[in-house]
Amino acid sequence: MKARTMKRKIVKINEDLCNGCGACVTPCAEGAIQLVGGKAKVVRDELCDGAGFCLGVCPTGALTIEEREAPAFDPQAAHAEQARRGKRLLAEACFRCGTGEEEAVLFPCRHQGKSQWVCVRCLPPLIHG
Ligand code: SF4
Numbered sequence: 001m002k003a004r005t006m007k008r009k010i011v012k013i014n015e016d017l018c019n020g021c022g023a024c025v026t027p028c029a030e031g032a033i034q035l036v037g038g039k040a041k042v043v044r045d046e047l048c049d050g051a052g053f054c055l056g057v058c059p060t061g062a063l064t065i066e067e068r069e070a071p072a073f074d075p076q077a078a079h080a081e082q083a084r085r086g087k088r089l090l091a092e093a094c095f096r097c098g099t100g101e102e103e104a105v106l107f108p109c110r111h112q113g114k115s116q117w118v119c120v121r122c123l124p125p126l127i128h129g
Pocket residue numbers: 013017018019020021022023024025039040057058059060061062063
């Protein structure tokens with residue numbers, strides 16, 4: 001039986017811009033994005049919550065959010081996928097102070113043409129100068 005769909009926000013990947021670096025796979029905690037044939041793909045729409053945490057890490061701007069018909073986000077399926085994959089997070093650190101994600105919340109950001117992670121303490125000075 002085909003899942004019912006609804007109009008909602010979901011990640012869109014521009015294959016022409018995607019270079020297959022894989023940087024977006026790890027930030028997608030739900031496991032919705034995988035590399036297929038050297039290109040990032042949303043492999044299961046119901047695993048993408050449309051939050052867009054993957055957007056900031058893409059070095060080429062291939063990731064955007066669009067609104068389209070898709071199955072609703074399924075938190076139980078996402079949780080099951082996370083359990084199936086196990087903890088496969090790569091340790092990240094703030095590009096300004098080196099604080100790791102175990103010590104502070106990190107946000108993806110674009111800075112001087114690069115995709116970086118910045119910690120909650122370094123974000124305000126980055127914004128306000
Ligand atoms: S981060 Fe961007 S360029 Fe790299 S695999 Fe993902 S979509 Fe492609």
